[in-house]
Amino acid sequence: MDRLLEERLFKVLMLSSLTMVVGSLFAVVAVVVLNGAPALTPSMLTQTPKGGYYLGKEGGILNAIIGSIYLAFGSVLLALLISIPAALSLQRDYIKKTKVAYSIRLSLDVLWGTPSIVYGAFGFTVMLYLGMRASLLGGIIVLTLLQIPIMIRAIDETVKLVPAELKETSYALGTTRFETTFKIVIIQVLPGIATAVLLAFGRSIGDAASILFTAGYTDNIPGSLLDPAASLPLAIFFQLGTPFPEVQQRAYASALVLLVIVLVVSVASRALGQRFSKHILR
Amino acid sequence: MPHISIRNLKVSYGAHNVLKDITVDIPDGQITAIIGPSGCGKTTLLKSLNRLIELQEEVKVNGKVLIDGDNVYDPQADILSLRKKVGFLSQKPCPLPMSIYDNIAFGPRIHGVKGKQILEQIEELEKHCPNNEVCPANTRNTARTHKNGEMDLLVECYLRLAGLWDEVKDRLRMPASKLSVGQQQRLALARTLSVKPEVILADEPTSSLDPVSARLIEEQFQMLKQNYTIVLVTHTLRQARRIADHAIFLYLGEMIEQGPASKVLCAPCEAKTCAYISGEIS
Ligand SMILES: Nc1ncnc2c1ncn2[C@@H]1O[C@H](COP(=O)(O)OP(=O)(O)O)[C@@H](O)[C@H]1O
Ligand SMILES: [Mg+2]
Numbered sequence: 001m002d003r004l005l006e007e008r009l010f011k012v013l014m015l016s017s018l019t020m021v022v023g024s025l026f027a028v029v030a031v032v033v034l035n036g037a038p039a040l041t042p043s044m045l046t047q048t049p050k051g052g053y054y055l056g057k058e059g060g061i062l063n064a065i066i067g068s069i070y071l072a073f074g075s076v077l078l079a080l081l082i083s084i085p086a087a088l089s090l091q092r093d094y095i096k097k098t099k100v101a102y103s104i105r106l107s108l109d110v111l112w113g114t115p116s117i118v119y120g121a122f123g124f125t126v127m128l129y130l131g132m133r134a135s136l137l138g139g140i141i142v143l144t145l146l147q148i149p150i151m152i153r154a155i156d157e158t159v160k161l162v163p164a165e166l167k168e169t170s171y172a173l174g175t176t177r178f179e180t181t182f183k184i185v186i187i188q189v190l191p192g193i194a195t196a197v198l199l200a201f202g203r204s205i206g207d208a209a210s211i212l213f214t215a216g217y218t219d220n221i222p223g224s225l226l227d228p229a230a231s232l233p234l235a236i237f238f239q240l241g242t243p244f245p246e247v248q249q250r251a252y253a254s255a256l257v258l259l260v261i262v263l264v265v266s267v268a269s270r271a272l273g274q275r276f277s278k279h280i281l282r
Numbered sequence: 283m284p285h286i287s288i289r290n291l292k293v294s295y296g297a298h299n300v301l302k303d304i305t306v307d308i309p310d311g312q313i314t315a316i317i318g319p320s321g322c323g324k325t326t327l328l329k330s331l332n333r334l335i336e337l338q339e340e341v342k343v344n345g346k347v348l349i350d351g352d353n354v355y356d357p358q359a360d361i362l363s364l365r366k367k368v369g370f371l372s373q374k375p376c377p378l379p380m381s382i383y384d385n386i387a388f389g390p391r392i393h394g395v396k397g398k399q400i401l402e403q404i405e406e407l408e409k410h411c412p413n414n415e416v417c418p419a420n421t422r423n424t425a426r427t428h429k430n431g432e433m434d435l436l437v438e439c440y441l442r443l444a445g446l447w448d449e450v451k452d453r454l455r456m457p458a459s460k461l462s463v464g465q466q467q468r469l470a471l472a473r474t475l476s477v478k479p480e481v482i483l484a485d486e487p488t489s490s491l492d493p494v495s496a497r498l499i500e501e502q503f504q505m506l507k508q509n510y511t512i513v514l515v516t517h518t519l520r521q522a523r524r525i526a527d528h529a530i531f532l533y534l535g536e537m538i539e540q541g542p543a544s545k546v547l548c549a550p551c552e553a554k555t556c557a558y559i560s561g562e563i564s
């Protein structure tokens with residue numbers, strides 16, 4: 001009797017937390033869509049802000065869309081190039097001392113938890129020191145730093161799951177550590193890399209604090225890495241901060257664009273991950 | 283065929299001495315069975331022969347393993363060619379996360395075997411197995427005309443040698459992990475042979491197999507012993523009696539007795555071996 005009660009109680013608990021999770025997600029999406037969709041005109045997507053845009057006049061947020069895409073894709077690519085080798089090198093094959101690997105993981109976890117404004121402040125200080133102005137490049141680099149701990153740790157967790165027997169099988173054929181790592185281990189890790197990209201992309205495209213001073217903001221589309229770049233989170237922030245309801249609505253439209261980009265990237269990286277996981281041992 | 287001599291081999295995991303001063307010769311061109319109760323150090327001894335043991339954490343090895351007179355633990359020894367020369371078959375087969383075809387082609391590709399060398403390897407293989415048709419004439423002809431024909435031929439030959447060809451010839455591109463455990467173990471045998479080893483170490487290779495697959499593997503070993511030195515850890519005395527020429531009895535990390543299989547397994551000198559064989563200790 002007691003056990004049945006337990007079972008029922010847990011069922012209620014599960015259902016209510018699931019409802020809360022799905023409900024709040026739904027609420028966020030609903031608010032963004034309901035407020036944003038009416039303002040999402042073609043000109044929003046195809047034009048840069050014209051004079052008086054922030055007062056409710058003509059223009060769009062193409063500068064922020066392009067800027068965000070440059071910033072996010074550029075930094076994801078750079079961060080991947082750094083994180084894949086770094087995560088693979090945390091294997092016991094390379095770092096024999098478990099204490100060293102443990103400390104590296106701990107520091108990465110601390111970095112993961114560090115607020116992005118700290119990265120922004122750090123990047124800003126370095127750029128001031130170097131005499132650089134806010135630019136696309138500065139933004140990409142700071143976003144890369146922001147992503148590295150996320151990517152390394154997310155990939156690292158899947159590298160840890162690679163069966164020891166698999167590595168043994170590979171080494172038994174006379175392979176080097178490099179061959180075992182980059183021809184065998186990497187196959188098992190590919191879906192993990194897809195997840196890591198997703199987590200890192202989400203954090204970088206949605207972040208405003210780290211790029212406020214490093215990428216800057218501009219009404220133009222950046223023409224080179226050294227030009228400042230606009231971004232969707234900051235576009236939302238600025239538009240929502242105006243006293244004009246029609247401009248505030250455009251903020252929601254911008255949020256909707258951001259939401260769609262994240263959705264597309266999620267679906268795409270999942271699909272890629274699935275595609276590559278055909279041969280994986282489970 | 284190489285001659286293996288083990289001299290004063292001591293292996294410990296941390297403070298746990300697992301092998302205590304093992305000195306024994308392993309005859310070439312025969313099947314040597316290592317028997318003993320579980321936990322006595324059979325796997326450890328086997329993996330010490332091609333230094334796979336070094337993949338374990340906190341392992342310490344002392345003493346010598348001489349293969350054709352060269353100590354494999356010499357700091358200058360080439361560990362990659364050692365592992366190529368001394369193949370390993372694990373207790374539970376572990377397919378590489380790739381197709382059946384690539385599981386066989388992986389080793390030769392890693393060692394840079396291609397074109398003419400492949401054909402030479404096949405010829406050598408045929409000389410070894412005169413009464414076992416590993417390379418039918420029609421396949422040989424297609425090898426000349428097709429792109430990658432040599433590698434296709436090599437894959438076919440080794441799959442035939444392992445008695446797997448007829449079962450997988452129509453699905454070579456399928457993930458190897460989809461095969462049954464018995465098929466995976468024969469695939470593992472083919473993969474091990476594909477890098478032209480001279481010694482085959484097998485760690486209870488039939489313990490996870492059904493009786494039919496187990497019998498197939500045993501038959502393979504009896505055929506292969508003409509050309510390879512085989513060291514077989516086995517958990518069943520019956521298997522040792524069926525196929526072993528030579529036997530080594532280990533007990534608590536010490537070598538108690540060794541000699542021709544007929545003697546050690548049927549009329550041992552040592553009291554402990556008698557006790558093990560009669561089932562008193564296990
Ligand atoms: N990686 C390891 N770390 C610590 N102890 C181990 C390790 N592998 C094996 N051992 C211990 O060494 C002893 C011998 O193991 P093993 O060689 O696997 O025995 P067997 O193959 O004869 O069953 C066992 O007591 C086992 O617990
Ligand atoms: Mg064992």
